[in-house]
Amino acid sequence: MKSELIKIITAQVCLHATMAGMRMATPLLALRDGYSAGSIGILLALFAIMQVFLAIPSGRFADKYGLKRPIWIAVAMSSVGALLAFIWPIFSVLCVSALLTGGATGAASIALQRHVGRSAQNVTELRQVFSWLSIGPAFSNFLGPLGAGLFIDYSGFQSAFIFMTLLPLLSLWFISSIKNLPPQEVSAETQNLRVWDLLKNKNLRQLLIVNWFLSSCWDVHTFMVPVIGHEYGISASATGAVLGSFAITAALIRFLLPWFASRTTERIVITISMLGTGFFLAIYPWMYNAWQMGMCSAVLGIFLGAVQPMVMSALHQMTPEERHGEALGLRLMAINASSVAMPMLFGVLGVWMGVGSVFWLVAAYVTIGSHFAWTLKAHKNHE
Numbered sequence: 616m617k618s619e620l621i622k623i624i625t626a627q628v629c630l631h632a633t634m635a636g637m638r639m640a641t642p643l644l645a646l647r648d649g650y651s652a653g654s655i656g657i658l659l660a661l662f663a664i665m666q667v668f669l670a671i672p673s674g675r676f677a678d679k680y681g682l683k684r685p686i687w688i689a690v691a692m693s694s695v696g697a698l699l700a701f702i703w704p705i706f707s708v709l710c711v712s713a714l715l716t717g718g719a720t721g722a723a724s725i726a727l728q729r730h731v732g733r734s735a736q737n738v739t740e741l742r743q744v745f746s747w748l749s750i751g752p753a754f755s756n757f758l759g760p761l762g763a764g765l766f767i768d769y770s771g772f773q774s775a776f777i778f779m780t781l782l783p784l785l786s787l788w789f790i791s792s793i794k795n796l797p798p799q800e801v802s803a804e805t806q807n808l809r810v811w812d813l814l815k816n817k818n819l820r821q822l823l824i825v826n827w828f829l830s831s832c833w834d835v836h837t838f839m840v841p842v843i844g845h846e847y848g849i850s851a852s853a854t855g856a857v858l859g860s861f862a863i864t865a866a867l868i869r870f871l872l873p874w875f876a877s878r879t880t881e882r883i884v885i886t887i888s889m890l891g892t893g894f895f896l897a898i899y900p901w902m903y904n905a906w907q908m909g910m911c912s913a914v915l916g917i918f919l920g921a922v923q924p925m926v927m928s929a930l931h932q933m934t935p936e937e938r939h940g941e942a943l944g945l946r947l948m949a950i951n952a953s954s955v956a957m958p959m960l961f962g963v964l965g966v967w968m969g970v971g972s973v974f975w976l977v978a979a980y981v982t983i984g985s986h987f988a989w990t991l992k993a994h995k996n997h998e
Contacts, residue, residue: 635759674944
C-alpha cells in the first residue's frame with residue numbers, strides 16, 4: 616500500500632502542478648499583452664468553473680471504470696491544454712487551456728481519491744491515506760508556479776508551456792503499475808438513483824455544509840488578506856510572506872495528521888478546526904502589521920489544513936462504496952462553485968460593509984456551523 620500510495624501522490628502532483636503552473640503563467644502572459652484585471656479574473660475563474668461542471672460526470676465515470684481510464688483522459692486534457700497555449704499564446708486560447716487543465720485536475724483527483732479510499736482496510740488507515748494524499752496539492756502549489764516561473768525567467772513563456780505539456784505525461788508512468796480495484800457491484804435500485812439522492816443522507820448533507828463553510832474560510836483568507844494588507848500599507852512581499860506562512864503550516868499539519876489518525880475522530884478534528892478558525896478570523900482585522908498577520912495566518916493554516924483529510928475520510932464512510940465517485944464529485948462541485956462565487960461576494964461585501972466586517976461575518980457563521988460538525992456521525996463501513 617505504501618509504495619502504491621507514493622506513486623498515486625506523485626501522479627497527482629504532476630497533474631496538479633501543471634494546473635498550478637498554468638494558473639500563474641497564463642495571467643502573467645495576458646498582463647504582458649495588455650489585458651485588464653477584469654479579464655485576468657475571468658481567466659482565473661475558468662480553472663475552477665470547468666471542475667464545477669465536470670465533477671459529477673467525472674465521479675460517475677470513476678465509479679464505472681476505476682482509476683486508469685479517468686487518469687488517461689485527464690492527462691490528455693492537461694497536456695493538450697498546455698500545448699495549445701504553446702502553439703497559440705493568445706487570450707482566447709489561454710481560456711481554453713484554463714478550462715482543460717482545471718477540468719483535468721478535478722477529474723483526476725476524484726479518481727485518485729476514490730481509489731485510495733477503497734484501498735484502505737479500516738477507518739484509521741482511511742484517515743492516514745487521505746492525510747498523505749492531501750500533501751500532494753500543497754506541494755504542487757509550490758512546484759508548479761516555481762517550475763513555470765524559472766522557465767519563464769530564463770527562456771520565456773513558450774518553454775514554460777512545453778514543460779507543462781510534458782509534466783502530466785509522467786503521471787502515466789506512475790499509474791501504469793497500479794492495478795484497478797475490482798468493480799463494485801451495483802444493485803438495480805442504486806443504478807437508477809440520481810446523484811441528488813445522496814443528499815437524503817442527513818450526515819452527508821451536514822458534511823457538505825461543513826465543507827462549504829470551511830472552504831469559504833479558505834477563500835476569504837486568500838482573497839481578503841491582500842486587500843487588508845493594502846489597506847494597512849503592508850508591502851506586496853510582506854503580504855506574500857503572510858500567505859506563504861498559511862500555506863506552509865497547512866502542509867505541515869498534513870504531514871503530522873497520519874500519526875494522530877488512531878487517536879482522534881473526524882468529528883473532533885473538524886469541530887476544533889471550525890471553532891479555531893472562527894476565533895482567528897474574528898481577531899484578524901486587529902492584526903495591524905505583517906508579523907501579527909503572519910502569525911494569525913500560520914495558525915489558520917493549521918486549523919484549515921487539518922480539515923480536508925478528515926472530511927474525505929468521513930465522506931467515504933457515509934456513502935455506499937459503489938457511489939464514492941459521485942459523492943466526491945458532489946463535494947468537488949460545491950467547493951469549486953464556492954471558489955468562483957465567494958470572492959465576488961466578498962468583494963461586494965468589503966465595499967459595502969468594510970473589510971473587517973467580512974472577516975467577522977465569516978467567523979460568525981463558521982463558529983455557528985461547528986454545531987453541524989459536532990453532530991456528525993460517520994458510519995464505519997471499513998471496520
